[in-house]
Amino acid sequence: MIRLDGISKQNGHQILFIEASAALQRGEKVGLVGPNGAGKSTLFRMITGEEPPDEGQIVVDRGVTIGYFSQDVGEMAGRSAVAEVMDGAGPVSEVAAELRALEAAMADPDRADEMDDIIVRYGEVQHRFEELDGYALDGRAREVLAGLGFSDAMMDGDVGKLSGGWKMRVALARILLMRPDAMLLDEPSNHLDLESLIWLEQFLQGYDGALMMTSHDREFMNRIVRKVIEIDGGTLTTYTGDYEFYEQQRAQNEKQQQAQFERQQAMLAKEIKFIERFKARASHAAQVQSRVKKLEKIDRVEPPRRRQSVLFEFPPAPRSGEDVVSLKGVHKSYGSRRIYEGLDFQVRRRERWCVLGVNGAGKSTLLKLVAGATEPDDGSVAVGGSVKMGYFAQHAMDLLDGERTVFETLEEAFPEAGQGSLRTLAGCFGFSGDDVEKRARVLSGGEKARLVMALMLYDPPNFLVLDEPTNHLDMTTKEMLVAALAQYEGSMLFVSHDRRFLAALSNRVLELTPEGVHRYGGGYTEYVARTGHEAPGLRS
Template structure:
């Protein structure tokens, strides 16, 4: 469908990548990852045809359509949201108009004429095309996508120009999803989505009928939407099968192999250089010396990039608060004419890590501002407990920073007891390296200043911190630093985030803002979803059914599963059958690595385009080998389990 052959790209004097070979198939579901500045977005723009290669070729199959969503910068106006989305079906609407004209012609032409036959044939083609496009269901399609992305019905008839930049990007995303191009390219599509819209997009992409490639810093989103990871690393493009978690494991293994190859190559180079140095001036060894010089010149030197520094940062621990950190009673907030929150009651205790979730407009940011006492409620009270020191991080926290202050001086003043080396490491984790730390805060972009404001908050925290979208503008590395720091924090945290991995790794309770109230759920986000989707009710219904059947219901937690059946109670297999199973397991363990090597070899070969026919043959062979590998893996797991039950060694 799309083939990148020996691609290379520079940005000014910096080489982003070279020797890139990528065959993109019609069923592509890929996450594009890599460090900041490695060229991910540039590569995506090259695939979209927006940027050009410095070297290599990009070949497209006939009829390929590509849709591209940038990170930001799109502005739409002049049409309502609904009409803007309907505009992607203009070709279908034109065909509908053509169909009306053809109907008129058929009514006036002589059925025996050549004109009638031509019009009838065209009418049939247009009719079939419109039926396939489901023309008469377009409004429902648009409504489903807009609803999934968080647009209320009253927003559909508003002009696009009335919406903020984040909502403008949602409109652009909606248009792409409705258009269904052959290849969908998305650069951080979840940046402007709340958690509910992100969950909807995950489900939509799972059933998306065509190919897509996306850049994302959300681990969970990548794990549930893609089946391949493509990484721009070490000036090359690398491919991994599976989601993000599998990629991390495979990358570690690949790096270890690269280190072994590097050590082996260095050993050979040293041997050659020692021989050349020893016998360079001996005439009897001239031929051997020249041979080794040529070998040395032909060696393509392996480069092992420097390890990314692993940053571990710990909050300076604050003074302990009382057991009750915050009590909320009868809390209400109204912005005329809309009631945002009504009669909200809950208690926050020391050590809680609370995720505040809910759709956009449900009142999350309003509630967190009232909890931080930066905004007064219309009614009700927010009471802090003994010795509570609160601090608040807003989505636009950068606005309170001194634009004239220099970064390193400012953060050092906020944390005079922390060594400068540690502060620079922390700033590095938040993507401020080298001379960046000496810049004035006023010259940074809004996203950069927000990142800095978060790093600054980490060095001098209160014992009750409230964070509104702290993971915005952070890459995976910085998110990990923040997550680890909060996990080790002895105070109390309430946060708003749309990152599932971040929430699941941190939350001990979930507060849901919805319909003007706040519902409290114990556990992390997975627990919240289980209860939200009727988990306790399902258990209760099962208990009622058991009572009807006169089966005693156990009120206490269910007992642990019974121990595995002892080998002595398992029916013993005859020695011949047992030997056959052991042989088959050993065969599978030897065959699976061979199949994996063959898959790697084919993927490498596919990077060197020969012809369309050869690419199709390689694709078919790769699919067949993957199927064999999967079947062999299932057989191996089954036989291994049976052998374990038999107490037999493999």
């Protein structure tokens, strides 16, 4: 269906692909993996024809339609979200646009003298719209948008007034409604809450076309893909199986390659030692020459490539009192929207609460109330004795001074710390060598998130309040963060759509629903087992 034959590609001085080959067959669901900057997005652009390979060819079977979702969604304004989504569905969208224009014309008193012609044309266009199943398309577009978390008001409102994250969802909905023969999805799980993520997972599981996608969400990837193509060092390697199988197989291959490398190195050392020892002796000249020729012909085994990984190290936090934070009779509204009415909630020492709830349920608001970033309309929020809080907010990355370097940002926050200490801190959060001289404005989302965490955790708090801390982190960094937080001995209150993060770190669940607030002892895994669903508002 789609074949990559011996492709090579270079961006500037960086070589992305060297005579790499792979294929996407009909109905296959493939995960595309590799370190940041390996060329995943470039590969998608080459398949869609946006960029040519330097060498080799990409062959797409005749008549195959491709839908490509990227993080660069472009400008959207002046139309409703529904109209924007339907616009991706081909000719029917053009007919729908003319239908809307004719409806506006019929309601315009200044065009009364044209009304007979307008009505005739409206009948023709309406007939064509029915032929193309247009009325069903509107319903299907709304169904997809609802699955991605849109309310009716958001569907019909101006798409230009939506935030960047919601525009991403509109762009994704266009591709899903299109249902092409092949979908290329570049990080579709970004910007989605847990409910939307699970809906998308189910949609893609039921999609009968070919799928190739990248994602930093391990659970999402594992549940959908049945084949993995890895980009590493310019090559494409295919693994048949889910993401978990790929990880196991890759680790096994690395282990075998390391063993082969070590065996060969031992053999080479032995041969070289013999040559060095006897090269000056005429009696051993023939043996020495024989061994020199043997070494020249040996195919050298390369050591496995080691992926750079960030090792988070949190210093031990001071012990807090038993009562970490207590909310009593809290009321909170935004305009006419009531978020909380008389909320009572308490976090005690070493409790790790994850907060679940549909969009608008008040998850981020609860964290803001606890962190003191917003005040309750009524009731009280009391932080306990000896509690030192660290708050990671979704907007925290926007508050970084874009002109300061990573090192200057750390230096300003901790003026009394020594340079060595700050460089060690930067290294723990993935900023090594010249990376500390990068200005904040050029950092990726993941790098900004790591810098904010470094600022928060250098002088360690004993109570972490985290609002979607993994949103911009790649899979490797996320795993390191989970491993580090598993060793953290303080208390936690957090919101996340990453099920691995939820399952690994929570020991309490607070569920916010329209019917009220529910508390569950045990972590996210126990919550799923007890309720039979993975998120509020979803029923198995």
